[in-house]
Structure formats: structure tokens, C-alpha cells
Amino acid sequence: MIHRRTEDVPYVKVAMEGVEGTSMQWLFSRLEGAPNFSMRRFIISPGGRIGLHAHPWEHEILILSGRGEAFTPDQRASVGPGEAIYIPSDEPHGYENVSDEDLVFLCMIPNSGDTRPPSDG
Amino acid sequence: MIHRRTEDVPYVKVAMEGVEGTSMQWLFSRLEGAPNFSMRRFIISPGGRIGLHAHPWEHEILILSGRGEAFTPDQRASVGPGEAIYIPSDEPHGYENVSDEDLVFLCMIPNSGDTRPPSDG
Numbered sequence: 001m002i003h004r005r006t007e008d009v010p011y012v013k014v015a016m017e018g019v020e021g022t023s024m025q026w027l028f029s030r031l032e033g034a035p036n037f038s039m040r041r042f043i044i045s046p047g048g049r050i051g052l053h054a055h056p057w058e059h060e061i062l063i064l065s066g067r068g069e070a071f072t073p074d075q076r077a078s079v080g081p082g083e084a085i086y087i088p089s090d091e092p093h094g095y096e097n098v099s100d101e102d103l104v105f106l107c108m109i110p111n112s113g114d115t116r117p118p119s120d121g
Numbered sequence: 122m123i124h125r126r127t128e129d130v131p132y133v134k135v136a137m138e139g140v141e142g143t144s145m146q147w148l149f150s151r152l153e154g155a156p157n158f159s160m161r162r163f164i165i166s167p168g169g170r171i172g173l174h175a176h177p178w179e180h181e182i183l184i185l186s187g188r189g190e191a192f193t194p195d196q197r198a199s200v201g202p203g204e205a206i207y208i209p210s211d212e213p214h215g216y217e218n219v220s221d222e223d224l225v226f227l228c229m230i231p232n233s234g235d236t237r238p239p240s241d242g
Contacts, residue, residue, distance in 0.1 A: 086123040
């Protein structure tokens with residue numbers, strides 16, 4: 001059993017085109033020996049966003065705190081704590097924090113979506 | 122994109138030997154087309170527990186609210202909101218709510234651990 005407190009896990013700035021004001025933490029991944037999927041925690045600051053993008057792996061998401069909008073080309077959902085989002089693989093999607101507090105959510109991906117270099121955290 | 126509120130997802134009583142006062146919800150799983158892993162939400166009421174047990178798949182867990190204890194044969198951790206737990210496959214583990222409020226946590230498993238009948242929720 002590995003037991004970690006969120007605040008002890010390093011924050012990584014998300015530096016992708018179309019992304020503003022977003023950092024994330026890899027809570028568990030292949031680096032801890034997880035063989036199948038990774039649990040990440042995202043923090044989008046007020047006014048921040050992750051623009052529309054797509055990739056060949058799915059997301060399973062739970063909003064932890066704050067409010068924001070999740071969108072696809074033809075759907076826009078206002079989301080808040082306790083709400084869950086599923087994004088199928090290859091579906092374009094994005095998120096926006098339209099509130100005045102951090103939007104924090106857990107976002108799980110299969111290990112196939114962990115595109116970090118093999119030796120890198 | 123599928124968007125669901127936790128309160129709209131059916132609760133299932135966990136009826137396993139060694140389990141008391143525990144219900145759970147399948148937020149996303151193969152039933153929604155998730156190809157790799159499932160996101161479940163567990164609620165253990167005060168005094169409830171999931172006794173020591175093991176299975177050939179891992180858990181990635183985040184405590185959402187309440188306090189409790191997670192244990193293995195040689196480790197016992199007091200856990201609370203924002204703390205994360207990784208249980209490797211085949212490691213015996215259990216949880217106990219020693220507080221006076223519900224212990225609520227998210228628990229992810231690979232689809233290989235979804236032992237429900239193929240057609241059943």
C-alpha cells in the first residue's frame with residue numbers, strides 16, 4: 001500500500017498549446033508501478049482553460065471543487081463538485097474555469113495516454 | 122461526452138463477506154463504454170468496514186470526505202480528504218470508518234476487476 005497526501009505530490013505546469021493557468025499532479029501512475037491507468041489531479045485557476053483537443057485515449061473525470069465548463073464541439077456542460085465526466089477516446093474536448101476560485105478535478109487515463117518520457121516523472 | 126451528477130447514479134449495497142455498512146456507485150464502467158478502467162464511489166457509514174481481502178487487480182483511491190483507516194496485514198494508515206492510496210494487485214487490504222461521519226472515497230479498478238455479470242449493472 002502506498003499512502004500519499006495530495007499536497008506532497010509535485011505540481012507540473014501544463015504547457016500545451018491552448019492551455020492557460022493549468023497545473024497538474026500525477027497521484028499514481030506507472031512510476032509507482034500502476035500497470036493499467038493513471039490518476040491525475042488538475043487545477044485550473046480562475047480564467048484558465050484547456051482548449052479543445054483530442055487524443056486516442058479516454059478520460060474519466062470527477063470534479064473535486066470549483067465550477068467550470070466542459071465542452072466538446074457540440075456540447076457544453078456547467079460542472080461542479082461531485083459531477084463526473086466521461087470523454088471517449090478521440091472526442092475533442094476542453095475545460096474552462098469561468099468562476100473566481102480554482103477548478104480542481106481528478107482525471108484518469110489509461111497508461112497508453114501517459115506520454116512522458118519512460119524515465120521521467 | 123457523458124456528464125452525470127453523483128446523486129443520479131444508483132447506489133448498490135456491497136454484500137461481500139467481511140463488509141458492513143458499505144454501499145457503492147459505478148460512476149463509469151464498461152456499461153458506459155469505458156474500455157479500460159472503472160470509476161466507483163464508495164460510502165462506508167460510521168462503524169462500517171470492508172474487511173481484509175485480496176484480488177488480482179489494483180486499486181487507485183482518493184478519499185473524498187470523512188476519515189477512516191486503510192490497512193494491510195502489516196500497515197495501518199489513518200486517511201482523510203485529499204489523501205490517495207494505491208493497493209497493488211494481490212495485496213490484502215481493507216478499510217474501516219472509525220469516525221462519526223460517512224467515509225467517502227473514489228476507487229478505480231481495471232475492467233478485469235469488474236466481476237458483475239456481463240449484462241448486469
